[in-house]
Amino acid sequence: MVAIILGEVVGPVNTTRNHWFSxxxxxxxxxxxxxxxxxxxxxxxxxxxxxxxxxxFLRVIQIKSSIKKKxxxxxxxxxxxxxxxxxxxxxxxxxxxxxxYAESIRIALKKHKINLGIQSDFQDWDxxxxxxxxxxxxxxxxxxxxxxxxxxxxxxxxxxLQEQIARRLGIKQAAVSxxxxxxxxxxxxxxxxxxxxxxxxxxxx
Numbered sequence: 001m002v003a004i005i006l007g008e009v010v011g012p013v014n015t016t017r018n019h020w021f022s023x024x025x026x027x028x029x030x031x032x033x034x035x036x037x038x039x040x041x042x043x044x045x046x047x048x049x050x051x052x053x054x055x056x057f058l059r060v061i062q063i064k065s066s067i068k069k070k071x072x073x074x075x076x077x078x079x080x081x082x083x084x085x086x087x088x089x090x091x092x093x094x095x096x097x098x099x100x101y102a103e104s105i106r107i108a109l110k111k112h113k114i115n116l117g118i119q120s121d122f123q124d125w126d127x128x129x130x131x132x133x134x135x136x137x138x139x140x141x142x143x144x145x146x147x148x149x150x151x152x153x154x155x156x157x158x159x160x161l162q163e164q165i166a167r168r169l170g171i172k173q174a175a176v177s178x179x180x181x182x183x184x185x186x187x188x189x190x191x192x193x194x195x196x197x198x199x200x201x202x203x204x205x
Contacts, residue, residue, distance in 0.1 A: 001203060003050035004080045004102040005059060010115070011073040053081045053203060057195040060116060061188060062155045064140055068148035074115060074141065078106035081120035081199070096121075115141060122202050129195070136191055139184045147183035150176070154185055 050056050056079050067075040080102025083095075096104075101119040109117045116133045119126055143151065153168070154160065162180070166173045180186070 001053055001082060002084045002098050003053035003056040004098040005048040005050065005056065005063075006045070006078045006080075006102045006106045007048070007063060008045045008076045008106075008110075009067060009073060010076050049084075054196045054199040056081070056118075056199070057192050058155065061140075061151065061192060064116075065143065065148040065152035065155065068143045069145055069152060071145055076106075076109055076115045077117075078102050078109055079116075079118040080105060081118065125198070125202055129198075132191065132194075136188065139188065143183055146179055150179045151183050151185055151188065154189070158189065 048059060050059060060077050060079070063077065064075055067073050080098045080100065082098035082101050085097040085099055105117045105119040109115065114134065115137055118129050118133065149169070150165065153165065162173050162176045165176045169176070
């Protein structure tokens, strides 16, 4: 199984489309390798293929925090987990792939103006995770530029000490502590751990 993430930048992109195309290309090139596992459209939408589905929420955090480092910008992310279409020899009627699930939840998210959702073969699990995601969005959608900057840094180096972060950002340690609290970084990364563990368990069940 794989995870497909369909993303769409939301915000006043009409006047900065060329800038966003370059920015997304740069960010996704860092987050996802090799490059043939992601692509961007001129409409500021993008598609990622994640070989290990349990990593999907970490990618969400990385992308969300990257985008929100830009003031007044955000991103809508639809996760589909399922079989990879190109690896299914005989598709039975009604059988859905990771791509199908991602597109289905993408449409639903856009309709209801929700910025994160998931769909897979495991409906009960989907319901639980989508409820948790909606609660998490109460935090993530409100990240400031400085909060997003901190979370993005921690995505790559989770064990950084506050003193090290302060030196890198050129701020006082007390300010790092305040940003960490405002971003609810501990809670978000606890959720990432939960998602990783639960996804791994359902995929082997």
